[in-house]
Amino acid sequence: MNPFETLRFAALGLAANKVRSGLTMLGILIGVAAVILLLAVGNGSSQAVKDSIDALGTNALTVSSGAGFGAQSTATSTKPLTVADARALADPSQAPDIKGVAPEVQTSQTALYQGTSHTVSSVIGTYPAYFEASNSKVTLGDYFSADDVLASRKVAVIGSTTAADLFGTASPIGKKIVLGGTPLTVVGELATKGSGTGFNDPDDVVIAPLPTVQNAYTGFGSLSQILVEATSADTTTQAQNEITTVLMGTHGITDPTAVDFRVGSQTTLLSTRSSTTQTFTVLLGAVAAISLLVGGIGITNIMLVTVTERTREIGIRKAIGAPKGVILSQFLAESTLLSLAGAGLGVVTALVGAHFTIAGIKPVVIPASVWGAFGIAVAIGLFFGSYPASRAASLRPIEALRHE
Amino acid sequence: MTLTPGPLSGATSDGRGPAPVIAARRLVKTYGMGDAVVHALAGVDLTVEVGDYVAIMGSSGSGKSTLMNILGCLDVPTTGRYLLDGIDVGGLDERQLSLVRNRKIGFIFQSFNLVPRTTAVAQVELPLAYAGVKAAERRRRAMAALTMVGLADRAEHKPNELSGGQQQRVAVARALVTSPAMLLADEPTGNLDSHSTKEVLGIVDRLNASGRTVVLITHEDEVAHHAKRVIRLVDGLIVSDVRQAPVAGPPPALEAAAAGPAHGELTQGGVR
Numbered sequence A: 001m002n003p004f005e006t007l008r009f010a011a012l013g014l015a016a017n018k019v020r021s022g023l024t025m026l027g028i029l030i031g032v033a034a035v036i037l038l039l040a041v042g043n044g045s046s047q048a049v050k051d052s053i054d055a056l057g058t059n060a061l062t063v064s065s066g067a068g069f070g071a072q073s074t075a076t077s078t079k080p081l082t083v084a085d086a087r088a089l090a091d092p093s094q095a096p097d098i099k100g101v102a103p104e105v106q107t108s109q110t111a112l113y114q115g116t117s118h119t120v121s122s123v124i125g126t127y128p129a130y131f132e133a134s135n136s137k138v139t140l141g142d143y144f145s146a147d148d149v150l151a152s153r154k155v156a157v158i159g160s161t162t163a164a165d166l167f168g169t170a171s172p173i174g175k176k177i178v179l180g181g182t183p184l185t186v187v188g189e190l191a192t193k194g195s196g197t198g199f200n201d202p203d204d205v206v207i208a209p210l211p212t213v214q215n216a217y218t219g220f221g222s223l224s225q226i227l228v229e230a231t232s233a234d235t236t237t238q239a240q241n242e243i244t245t246v247l248m249g250t251h252g253i254t255d256p257t258a259v260d261f262r263v264g265s266q267t268t269l270l271s272t273r274s275s276t277t278q279t280f281t282v283l284l285g286a287v288a289a290i291s292l293l294v295g296g297i298g299i300t301n302i303m304l305v306t307v308t309e310r311t312r313e314i315g316i317r318k319a320i321g322a323p324k325g326v327i328l329s330q331f332l333a334e335s336t337l338l339s340l341a342g343a344g345l346g347v348v349t350a351l352v353g354a355h356f357t358i359a360g361i362k363p364v365v366i367p368a369s370v371w372g373a374f375g376i377a378v379a380i381g382l383f384f385g386s387y388p389a390s391r392a393a394s395l396r397p398i399e400a401l402r403h404e
Numbered sequence B: 001m002t003l004t005p006g007p008l009s010g011a012t013s014d015g016r017g018p019a020p021v022i023a024a025r026r027l028v029k030t031y032g033m034g035d036a037v038v039h040a041l042a043g044v045d046l047t048v049e050v051g052d053y054v055a056i057m058g059s060s061g062s063g064k065s066t067l068m069n070i071l072g073c074l075d076v077p078t079t080g081r082y083l084l085d086g087i088d089v090g091g092l093d094e095r096q097l098s099l100v101r102n103r104k105i106g107f108i109f110q111s112f113n114l115v116p117r118t119t120a121v122a123q124v125e126l127p128l129a130y131a132g133v134k135a136a137e138r139r140r141r142a143m144a145a146l147t148m149v150g151l152a153d154r155a156e157h158k159p160n161e162l163s164g165g166q167q168q169r170v171a172v173a174r175a176l177v178t179s180p181a182m183l184l185a186d187e188p189t190g191n192l193d194s195h196s197t198k199e200v201l202g203i204v205d206r207l208n209a210s211g212r213t214v215v216l217i218t219h220e221d222e223v224a225h226h227a228k229r230v231i232r233l234v235d236g237l238i239v240s241d242v243r244q245a246p247v248a249g250p251p252p253a254l255e256a257a258a259a260g261p262a263h264g265e266l267t268q269g270g271v272r
Ligand SMILES: Nc1ncnc2c1ncn2[C@@H]1O[C@H](COP(=O)(O)OP(=O)(O)OP(=O)(O)O)[C@@H](O)[C@H]1O
Pocket: B031, B032, B038, B039, B040, B058, B059, B060, B061, B062, B063, B064, B065, B066, B067
């Protein structure tokens, strides 16, 4: 029998049992689609992290107070970070690779505007250098100036989420909001950064001059952190060393293993985060693999049942002279058609599904996962379609005919 | 009546002449082991000449089906030799066996054994498909075979849309469509009423008249009257072997209806 005829026989065989064929195909479809989609979601979230690394600027460094990572530091007492520390870092003769320094205090306050209340998750008091270092750009209005800082004016630049919550679609520029009891004039609105990393909204923010925030909310004690901008992405390591040297000087520390501050780059911070999402992707991948496995067991089961059910038929075909090869190729063609169609539809489903945002993450399909899932599903279909069939086709006709 | 099945006219029942189509020596088939062992065949010797029409009789469990399955190459004997057309079947591999089943043997089962959910004509085409016959030629020969068994108008019916007699006639058409030299039938009329029995036997008689060797199993004396030779089995052994008509002549039932109007049809039993 030629291949075309074998395919025709197979198609007839499948059509003869529509429900079973349909269910098998559905099993393969779900398995394949789940693998591709879940991996796409994992990939999408790590892509988002990568994008936010770029958005935050790769030359930004943060200095925060406290002993180094875990037990590595043997510091006995911790000196808080102060504006004096920031000023020392801004000295180009000591730290030539540092372009800008922005001391930061952070708090959280409730903002009011004409009866609308909104809790701002991060209220930041800082210097204008902050905007460049943190890659924050205004779309409306302007940044506050060094002058505003010196005069500790009650002005603020707000994030897009904050603006939307308080003002809706109206322009916030020039309006007065009351933040934690202190009136502030909005001078600028930041461009949306997007909730790429998903942990907190970077657009829900109010940025005001450092002394203004210190005066109104935090007091003139220690800083939350100092944001430092290196001259370029390549000089972040030198800048990091300079920061350590300068701050060891101002804090009077001689032992480099006993520092009471830590310097982190956005990149290292985010690489921790992207390794978290890596774990997340692996986890999703494992779930996906399990669903493919379950789908595979489904196929196997149905193929086994099919062959058991059709052993008598195999006996009849052998009795009228069907060679083993022809019977085998018929079953092989049936399972090929079934798994190809199922896996193909699964790929289509996954590709369509990947156009939707799932749990706040835009899935990004990994091409290898498409081929992998498709290939594995077809291979499972082929193997478990042909193996029981070959066993049945090896029986003597009379044994197959007597099969119950 | 001079109905001569071609070149085989010289064959006689005394074993001389051309090679017998079936030559079985000391066939033994045992099932099970130890105390539970069953000797379904206890050493059967059987020679069947080309063109003969043999009925095998015997009580239930005497080993008739076992013998038939071995003759049809559907099963293998525990010991013993079986020559089909002079070829030792025991020495054939799987592929050659399927060729033998396809070309040399037409097997008819008591329980019809049609492929489920398949139309009558596709059913009859199957052995031709396995023989590698082209689609158009296949359809032509399948329709010819169906016409011969009087089912041309039921060609597109599936087994569950056919009566028992019609199903058995489809099975007969399937068995004879490849023009095998030998037709084996295990109680072909066992599930049929007297009218269908007559129809099926009429077809088998005409096939034998045209030169096919026929071996059939039956419990009914009326059916056995159609055969030229009747063999009785008891407990896996042949206990009697009676010739009712010469190998060379027409089957007795047709001879009884000699000079009947069906005479013209007798010679065109084949479907090629
Ligand atoms: N697969 C088998 N396993 C064990 N015993 C078997 C098997 N097939 C047949 N037998 C035994 O072999 C003996 C002969 O069986 P067989 O089917 O040839 O009888 P039969 O003459 O065709 O009977 P019936 O007229 O009822 O069809 C019986 O005793 C039966 O029980």
